[in-house]
Amino acid sequence: MTAPSQHHATAAPTERTLDSTTVISWKAPISFAVITVLLAVLFLTTRHGGDATFRLSTGSDLIQIPEITISGPVTTWTCIILLTAITVVSAAMVRAKRSVPLWLIVIFAVLGLVAFLTWAAAGARTPVIPLPGLLAGALSLSVPLIFGALCGVISERVGVINIAIEGQLLAGAFTSAVVASVIGQQWLGPIVGLAAAAVSGVLVAFVLAAFAIKYFVDQVIVGVVLNVLVIGLTSFLFSQVLAPNAALLNSPPRLQRIPIPLLSEIPLIGPMFFRQTLIVYAMYVIIALVYVGLFHTRWGLRLRSVGEHPQAADTVGINVARTRFWNVSLAGAIAGFGGAFFTLGAVGAFNKEMTAGAGFIALAAVIFGQWDPIKATLAALLFGFASNLQNTLSVIGSPVPSEFMLMLPYVVTILAVAGFVGKVRGPASAGKPYIKS
Known part of the structure; x- marks a missing residue:
């Protein structure tokens, strides 16, 4: 009877200790306050007295929704008041040792976006925000980021930090352009080009896997070197060939x-999701397959176990090196597939360094999405929206300085990762080579 009583006597204090040491992050309230103050200063220093119009449908939509016109000053300052209230509520929640819920962060982000868009449109030459075009363009710019983020999620979940996403995207873009050009036929060329892009992504991943898994070279260094190698090689071949x-x-x-x-004629979501190319529809399928496979299949369980505790996985008979090698290769195929979107879906030709840092933005989406394929996809959509927003503001003649619009996607990336992501923990063994004892 003595041992059980001693066990219970020590168990309770341990649980209380764990509860009392729970970390509650002040990042969200501080970020809310900073953004609210910045928006208020912006609206005070550049007052626009006009109205803003939001276009909600296109001429081909089955259901036509009338445009919404709102007062610029009234809407912006109403949003500022609501943002201030959310900031106060979030600070009170953290002070009471409660975490800020995701839905409150989403409401804050939507209100801040509405305030900014209203202010930008009210002072523009053409005060009309075409929401269908804005959202469809955002998805288009997000496609390579989503493929890169899925690549990063799989790689890091299995225990390998993949800094080479940029190189895999660029290799896919280059290879798909060359192969599709040589094939030439309208449908066969792009399809074979997509397959070749996936193969090129696998080849880059092979190099990363070989050095990181077999020869235990630092994974970050290998990734950086691969990026430089692919950029140099594709730039040379572009100029010379x-x-x-x-x-x-x-x-x-x-x-x-x-x-x-029918689906493509639904206002707002129709042009965004259902008037797309084959690679975008394939992306929807790949997102679902990665999510289901990662969390609801034996393959996903083995993959995650290798990334969390490779020694334990090895103990139950899982070949750690083989599991990491093939899953890093699979991730490379996904990234290469996404790189083909640059040449076959967007630009129509290969240019030097045309990925323009998309692989690193995808890495930020992986962290912001907490190594979850759905959350990482949403983070990539956010960064794509920020990139397309600068294009829309330029078209309508917004008074926002061009320099600010150019840095807008990166500002959003920094705020998202540093301000809203809170405390996260990646896979325990990511970046750590496993040496079988």
Whole structure:
């Protein structure tokens, strides 16, 4: 009877100790306060007395929604008051040792976006925000980020930090352009180009896996070197081979948009989700497969166990090196597939360094999404929206300085990762080589 009583006597204090040491982050309230103050200063120093109009449907939508016109000053300052209230509520919650819920962060983000868009449109030459075009363009810019984020999630979940996403995207873009150009046919060329892009992504991943898993080289260093290598190699081949033979090697047929009947005519979401190319529809399937596979299959359980505790996985018979190698290769195929979107879905030709840091933004989406494929996808959509917002504001003639619009996607990335992500913990063994004892 003595041992059980002693066990219970020590168990209770341990639980109370764990509860009392729970970390409650002040990041969200501080970020709320900073953003609210910045918006208030912006609205005070640049007052716009006009109205703002939001267009909610296009001419081809099945249901036509009338435009919404709102007063610029009234809307912006109403939003500022609501943002202030949310900041106070979030601070009170943290003070009471409660975490700030996700839905409150979402409401704050939506109100801040409405205030900023209203202010920007009210002072523009054409005070109309075309929401369908803004959202459809945001998804288009998010596609390579989403593929890169899924690549990062799989790689880091299995225990390998993949800094080489940028190189894998760029290799996929280059290879798809060349192969699709050589094939030339309208449908066969892009399809074969997509397959070649996936293969090129796997080849880059092979190099990363070989050095990181077999030879225990620092994974971050290998990733950085691979990025430099792919950038240098593709730039050299572009200058020496593609540019002199552009008609033959750098004129790939682009993927055509395939509108889905009825769904593509739904206002707002129709143009965004259902008037897209084959690669975007494939992206929807890949997101679902990665999520279900990662959390609801034996493959996903093995993958996550290798990333969390490789020694324990090895003890129950899982080959750690093989599991890491093949899953890093799978991640590379996904990234290479996404790189093809640059040449086959967006630009229509390969250019030097055309990924423009998308791989690093994808890494930020992985961290912001807490190594979850759905959350990482949403984070990539956020960064894509920020990138397209600068284009929309330029078109309508917004008074926002061009320099600010150029840095807007990166400002959003920094705020999201540093301000709203809170305390996160990645896979325990990510970046750590496993040496079998």
